[in-house]
Amino acid sequence: xxxxxxxxxxxxxxxxxxMNISLPDSLKAFVDEQxxxxxxxxxxxxxxxxxxxxxxxxxxxxxxxxxxxxxxxxPADAAYxxxxxxxxxQRARG
Numbered sequence: 001x002x003x004x005x006x007x008x009x010x011x012x013x014x015x016x017x018x019m020n021i022s023l024p025d026s027l028k029a030f031v032d033e034q035x036x037x038x039x040x041x042x043x044x045x046x047x048x049x050x051x052x053x054x055x056x057x058x059x060x061x062x063x064x065x066x067x068x069x070x071x072x073x074x075p076a077d078a079a080y081x082x083x084x085x086x087x088x089x090q091r092a093r094g
Contacts, residue, residue: 021047
């Protein structure tokens with residue numbers, strides 16, 4: 001929990017720029033509704049979250065594409081996953 005608090009503090013201390021956007025009334029109403037229903041403090045927080053999610057989606061897409069283009073090193077069979085589980089258990093103990 002402390003790590004999350006530090007991350008939030010670091011993120012909040014970054015300089016911010018302002019961007020103004022124009023929305024049709026129907027989209028503005030939708031944004032306002034989402035802010036109210038989802039507990040965002042402002043419409044800026046809601047839009048910021050949407051942008052972060054899009055960044056995450058694009059990053060995941062690029063990782064998946066890179067993986068698809070890479071050479072297969074070993075088959076992902078039951079033995080492979082058993083080895084992975086063993087490594088995770090070892091790290092959890094140590």
